[in-house]
Amino acid sequence: MTDASPLLQERDGAVLTVTLNWPEKRNPVSDPAMVDALCAAMEAADRDLGVHVVILTGAGKAFSSGGDLKAMQVPDTGGLRSARPAETRRNYRYGIQRLPMMFQSLEVPVIAAVNGPAIGAGCDLACMCDIRIASESARFASSFVKLGIVPGDGGAWLLQRVVGFAKASELALTGRMIEPEEALAIGLVSQVVPDGDLMSAARAVADMVAANPAYATRMTKRLLREAQDASLANILEISAGMQALAHATADNQEAIDAFVERREPVFRGE
Structure with missing residues (x-):
């Protein structure tokens, strides 16, 4: 000690x-x-x-x-x-x-x-x-x-x-x-x-x-860990649920808008 x-x-x-x-x-x-x-x-x-x-x-x-x-x-x-x-x-x-x-x-x-x-x-x-x-x-x-x-x-x-x-x-x-x-x-x-x-x-x-949106990063990390043991069917189900959450974030909308407008996105973790 x-x-x-x-x-x-x-x-x-x-x-x-x-x-x-x-x-x-x-x-x-x-x-x-x-x-x-x-x-x-x-x-x-x-x-x-x-x-x-x-x-x-x-x-x-x-x-x-x-x-x-x-x-x-x-x-x-x-x-x-x-x-x-x-x-x-x-x-x-x-x-x-x-x-x-x-x-x-x-x-x-x-x-x-x-x-x-x-x-x-x-x-x-x-x-x-x-x-x-x-x-x-x-x-x-x-x-x-x-x-x-x-x-x-x-x-x-x-x-x-x-x-x-x-x-x-x-x-x-x-x-x-x-x-x-x-x-x-x-x-x-x-x-x-x-x-x-x-x-x-x-x-x-x-x-x-x-630099990436915090919610997406954390959910991606979670999916990678879950995929170590889960079946493909289970991972697809979890992915669908997490994707619904991700699509509802302001950062997802900002990423799409920035791509269409040809500018760098500004993520706020929202």
Whole structure:
């Protein structure tokens, strides 16, 4: 545990940057204080229509080391591990497992700016985001097996939806670390940029997202998430309902008017 605030937040227009702020511990996400802070920050951003996109990154040299191994070394000393298996289950359920459930429920788009190693639950945290941009210092590993454990934070569900079943199986069963170039090749990230360009690259994508009508962006994000599990028939039904809502917005009318009048639209989030 550290006295530093788990997160830093900086709002610039419609873009909120959230930074994991325990660099001396390489930004673990298993601590209850970090889980609470992340859930609170993301849920607040989701409620605020003025926030069009969130950038998530890490302070220091790591994105996130995942679990705090020192806290897990001795059971019942503040980590997820307990001498009582039933209590360990509860620690996961009411601790780190809140993160994938929370991220899956968000409508505001989230961009992971992966500034360094994203290991174990840190890799899974990146997979919880919608877009991942890596610096040249980034490294990724689903390394749970190397510790004799399984991905207890939903990684078995998350990773294969990003890179496919075969590649997810290889990474999870070997636990090997991959370089950013391989992460790009398998679709784990969409860009690899020099370290000094990471935040500007993430901001460039964020600005492109934020420039679009907020209601349409959020409903599109929701549809993409629902489509991970729903049938085509169900997605078509949800899409029709959301399209009815979208057509009723002032921004939709403004977009059509601007196209016909050959001018740039002015969206107001209405």
